[in-house]
Amino acid sequence: MKNKIVFISGASGGIGKACAEYFAKDGANLIICSRNMEKLNDFRDFLINSYGVNVLAIELDVKNREKVVETIENLDENWKNIDILINNAGLAKGLEKLYEGNLDDFEDMIDTNIKGLLYLTRQIVPLMIERKGHVINIGSTAGIIAYPNGTVYCATKAAVKFISDGLRMDLVDKEIKVTNIQPGMVETDFSVVRFKGDKEKADNFYKGIEPLTAEDIADIVLYTAKQPKHVQICEVTVTPVHQATGGYVFKK
Ligand code: 8X3
Helix, strand or coil: CCCCEEEECCCCCHHHHHHHHHHHHCCCEEEEEECCHHHHHHHHHHHHHHHCCCEEEEECCCCCHHHHHHHHHCCCCHHHCCCEEEECCCCCCCCCCHHHCCHHHHHHHHHHHHHHHHHHHHHHHHHHCCCCEEEEEECCHHHCCCCCCCHHHHHHHHHHHHHHHHHHHHCCCCCEEEEEEEECCECCCHHHHHCCCCHHHHHHHCCCCCCECHHHHHHHHHHHHCCCCCCCCCEEEECCCCEEECCEECCC
């Protein structure tokens, strides 16, 4: 990945952060974005010092459409040569029946997981058209089969699958690949956010099963990015050995 430019949203934690480190280790220059600038600045310094790559850290809430447009438009010409877009920013909020859920949570998930991904994709793909490129979306097993109490989250990830499929069709005559990575249970802050900071609930969610790690996913993302130029990995679905689908899990 030497001299490639990789843009990663949601890069201050979890899968996004692990991807940043895996790509940096492989020599890529990075544009890392997050809402949390404090974490992001420390992480940028760590990446530069550890791997000697160029890293641009940008404060960005992908829900903010104007800010996304302005951020991409204002990138230096060199940084505009983005080779890989990793649409990672996303979240689950709440685990309740749809008819008891919180409308603000619904909007947050829809605005981040669907609209934020669309804003970034709409701005960055045109920069790839004349060259080559790769859009890697972080979807979910939740986007393949719904599970109880996760309706809206599952729907947003189903949208990510269909956006990936449609975009792949729209780009079929270009040298641009589209990959949808669909992980199952990955132990990151994902469940802490879903349970609104309740660490005990989040820990319980992974009790009795060995979940995937953010590094497991980053390794796969890098693998999809390193294929020969004629090879497009469309989808990867990956779960812990004791998870069959989003909601079908064996816990010891
Ligand atoms: C999250 C997958 O199985 O934890 O994207 O809901 S799961």
